[in-house]
Amino acid sequence: MSVIEVTDLRKSYGGRTVVDDVSFTVDEGEIFGILGPNGAGKTTTVECVEGLRVPDAGRVRVTGLDPVADHARVARVLGAQLQESELQDKLTVREALELYAALYDKPADWRPLAERLGLTARLTTRFGKLSGGQKQRLFIALALIGNPRIVVLDELTTGLDPRARRDTWELVEDVRANGVTVLLVTHFMEEAQRLCDRIAVIDKGRVAALDTPAGLIRRSAGGTVISFTPSAPLDDRDLNALPALASVAHKDGRITLSGTDETVNAVITLLARSHVTAHQLRVSDATLDDAFLDLTREEAA
Numbered sequence: 001m002s003v004i005e006v007t008d009l010r011k012s013y014g015g016r017t018v019v020d021d022v023s024f025t026v027d028e029g030e031i032f033g034i035l036g037p038n039g040a041g042k043t044t045t046v047e048c049v050e051g052l053r054v055p056d057a058g059r060v061r062v063t064g065l066d067p068v069a070d071h072a073r074v075a076r077v078l079g080a081q082l083q084e085s086e087l088q089d090k091l092t093v094r095e096a097l098e099l100y101a102a103l104y105d106k107p108a109d110w111r112p113l114a115e116r117l118g119l120t121a122r123l124t125t126r127f128g129k130l131s132g133g134q135k136q137r138l139f140i141a142l143a144l145i146g147n148p149r150i151v152v153l154d155e156l157t158t159g160l161d162p163r164a165r166r167d168t169w170e171l172v173e174d175v176r177a178n179g180v181t182v183l184l185v186t187h188f189m190e191e192a193q194r195l196c197d198r199i200a201v202i203d204k205g206r207v208a209a210l211d212t213p214a215g216l217i218r219r220s221a222g223g224t225v226i227s228f229t230p231s232a233p234l235d236d237r238d239l240n241a242l243p244a245l246a247s248v249a250h251k252d253g254r255i256t257l258s259g260t261d262e263t264v265n266a267v268i269t270l271l272a273r274s275h276v277t278a279h280q281l282r283v284s285d286a287t288l289d290d291a292f293l294d295l296t297r298e299e300a301a
């Protein structure tokens with residue numbers, strides 16, 4: 001069952017279209033990622049889902065409700081990360097948690113939430129004195145405090161150190177294991193690849209691709225990456241003629257090709273035929289990073 005439906009969403013600022021016919025649905029219990037370069041229209045899209053912005057055209061439904069017309073009811077099922085400006089500097093962590101818990105009929109117990117997010121030692125610290133990462137963790141706790149059915153996390157782990165980032169990923173997995181649907185806006189490929197069931201890649205206001213992480217990798221970068229430093233230059237025409245080739249890149253004398261196993265075998269044949277030795281030959285599975293660059297490059301072209 002879909003809990004979020006976005007159909008032909010459009011939004012312009014001052015005559016410039018920043019969200020251009022975006023459509024996707026998010027199923028109950030799914031972690032759905034929105035991935036895209038800076039300024040792609042990701043935040044504008046999720047703010048329309050949250051009812052914080054009014055679409056110029058198209059339709060948005062959250063559990064069947066219109067987030068603008070039914071804002072109060074949507075706010076009961078959808079938890080969103082706050083923006084920094086929305087909390088007063090003088091409020092302590094405990095006061096913020098208690099204040100937000102009081103806004104809901106059936107709030108979560110904030111103590112285990114605070115514990116899980118490493119905030120227990122900071123309960124008496126004022127918001128203004130928290131580090132960027134601590135603020136971020138508090139925002140995540142506040143997004144979850146109303147026991148929402150859906151949670152929107154925008155740039156969830158920006159500013160967190162690697163340890164805190166991993167802890168937060170585990171928390172998101174726990175949240176989903178409890179049946180909560182997660183809409184996640186991210187810049188981090190590793191985060192998207194690890195957490196998301198499906199991802200919409202948004203570029204210049206449009207959905208460039210929508211698939212599982214594995215599906216995005218398969219269909220764009222071809223699945224396999226081979227890189228090596230040749231002992232002598234190889235003819236570009238020979239490289240470009242390789243079968244199932246998705247991309248070729250040259251950097252600091254190193255060649256990186258993406259394609260399939262067929263491409264790898266053909267490169268080896270080409271090297272032997274050209275009497276060229278490949279130094280530091282590496283073959284690896286393509287990552288979401290490769291797929292993302294491929295997808296957004298295609299759009300740019």
Ligand SMILES: Nc1ncnc2c1ncn2[C@@H]1O[C@H](COP(=O)(O)OP(=O)(O)OP(=O)(O)O)[C@@H](O)[C@H]1O
Nearest residue numbers: 013014018036037038039040041042043044045187
């Ligand atoms: N209130 C606004 N008024 C005018 N332009 C805006 C407004 N909000 C966003 N924009 C512009 O709309 C475009 C899309 O912004 P948006 O924040 O949705 O992108 P994003 O994909 O979330 O970017 P980022 O990853 O950098 O956060 C950007 O060019 C931005 O400058």
